[in-house]
Amino acid sequence: MTDSKSDSETDSIIRIAARGDGVTADGRHFPLTAPGDWIRPDGSVAFGVHHAQPPCIHFPECGGCQLQHLDEESYADFVTARVTGALAGQGVTPGAVLPPHISPPMTRRRASLRAARAGKRVTIGFAEEGSHRLIDLQMCAVLDPRLLALVAPLRALLAAILPDKRAAHVKMSLVDQGVDLLLEGVRVEGLAADEALGDFARAQALARLTIDEGDGPQTRWEPEAATVSFGGAAVGFPPFAFLQATPDGEAALVAAVRAAMPETGPVADLFCGLGTFALALGDARPVYAAEAARDVILRLKMAAGRAQRRLAADHRDLFRRPLTPAELDRFAAVILDPPRAGAREQVLQLAASNVPLIAYVSCNPASFARDAAHLTAAGYRLESVKPVGQFRWSTHVELVGIFRK
Structure with a gap:
């Protein structure tokens, strides 16, 4: 959406504040705006040249990213301004x-996701911005594809080892040997669940699989020492x-x-x-x-x-x-x-x-x-x-x- 600029330059977004809101010259804050955007008299936003199309379908609901609406130049300026602004304040x-x-994009090699089970449905993702509601990840513009590739098969595994109406943490890191996976808050009961863990680790070629049922981490799969x-x-x-x-x-x-x-x-x-x-x-x-x-x-x-x-x-x-x-x-x-x-x-x-x-x-x-x-x-x-x-x-x-x- 584009429009002719307002007569008042005070209605233009001139910078991005530390928490990601756009700020006008007279100090008003507007979420999801970029430098060069301007605010119409009715409060709606007219996009400027630095307003980018977010690459992820989950933005802005997903709390993993706050600034996908900025172009490369504006985001780089924001990163620099966070540093120089803090120093100037001191x-x-x-x-x-x-x-x-x-x-x-798609180079993040570690991530801490949340998982929740309701009946047969398992949701895995980041929490919605300012909320505990999980966004079920179907894509991610920041995670390394090797981490994202685990999300779909994890839904099936967690359906077997995550108690109903319970939440867990899914923590993933890329190490020398591949993906190191830590599952917290799960419960492994019975031979079938135990075998499911081994089958999952082998099928996904994990570097290591560790679970924590509440009494400390236990390594269940590690063909060679993770480094x-x-x-x-x-x-x-x-x-x-x-x-x-x-x-x-x-x-x-x-x-x-x-x-x-x-x-x-x-x-x-x-x-x-x-x-x-x-x-x-x-x-x-x-x-x-x-x-x-x-x-x-x-x-x-x-x-x-x-x-x-x-x-x-x-x-x-x-x-x-x-x-x-x-x-x-x-x-x-x-x-x-x-x-x-x-x-x-x-x-x-x-x-x-x-x-x-x-x-x-x-x-x-x-x-x-x-x-x-x-x-x-x-x-x-x-x-x-x-x-x-x-x-x-x-x-x-x-x-x-x-x-x-």
């Missing part, structure tokens, strides 16, 4: 804002452990971090997870890696040993026991990749240190900006930020910020 100005990286590889080193993968959402998004984050690293000297990787960055830096330098999750850090330690990496793995809660300035000053650079809440406790210690370079990987521009304000107040300069849109068409944005003392 009074922090980066030296450079690098071009954003946007993941292509994910970083920098050529294979790491044992706990069911639905943290993994960057897309391979290309991970590569963009790693490239931004690697480009900033000094040529020599030891590096610390804090909140290291399974070693996305610690292992990707290669074997040319010693790396100290710290992580609070015990099973994760043990798997990283074993992988580093097998790959003969110079890596010291430390089981350490950096919220309760952050590295002190004396510990930090041993490193030529520090990599941070904290949870969404940020890393305030560790950042305050970094602010008091003399570490020459900090590469901060964030999945939350707001908490990153708060931490950036502490670092810049202590004499660090935010040299650059690299926005990354791994969660395509969503309001979730990631980034890499490079700080130098």
Whole structure:
């Protein structure tokens, strides 16, 4: 739908707010609008040149995406603005804002779906935006096709092992060996149900099938140990452990971090997870890696040993026991990749240190900006930020910020 523009420029959508609404020059919010759209006197919307045709039949009801109505340019601008806007709110100005990286459609390699059974009908999908009602997925414009391909056969399996009027979680990850599937909230009773699990895993060539009936995960199928590889080193993968959402998004984050690293000297990787960055830096330098999750850090330690990496793995809660300035000053650079809440406790210690370079990987521009304000107040300069849109068409944005003392 197109129309002639309103006489009032205040009726035009000029930007997209953090939660995905279009905003007019006078501050009014309108859902499902794009920059260049304008609001008619009766409140209806006339689409502008940046308003795109959503590629998915489930949009906008499905809560998996919020921004499929934006064209490529507008979505890239939104991803960048999420980062620069958060920094501006904290009074922090980066030296450079690098071009954003946007993941292509159908590349998401991990997903957490919900499933519900009502009689013989099993529904699997994301919840409707702002609701608990499930959208039964018939297609998906973001999931890797190998994950989406499991949805239809899963309906038949869950009809046998999901109790009536009950809900379950379906958690899928792509690992080195294929699809790693975790089913939570199911009940496997009797030989027929047990055989159905094995038949399903074989028919779908799963890398691993794990179920959790309420008393912890139990692996039911794993022909060979499930792993994910970083920098050529294979790491044992706990069911639905943290993994960057897309391979290309991970590569963009790693490239931004690697480009900033000094040529020599030891590096610390804090909140290291399974070693996305610690292992990707290669074997040319010693790396100290710290992580609070015990099973994760043990798997990283074993992988580093097998790959003969110079890596010291430390089981350490950096919220309760952050590295002190004396510990930090041993490193030529520090990599941070904290949870969404940020890393305030560790950042305050970094602010008091003399570490020459900090590469901060964030999945939350707001908490990153708060931490950036502490670092810049202590004499660090935010040299650059690299926005990354791994969660395509969503309001979730990631980034890499490079700080130098």
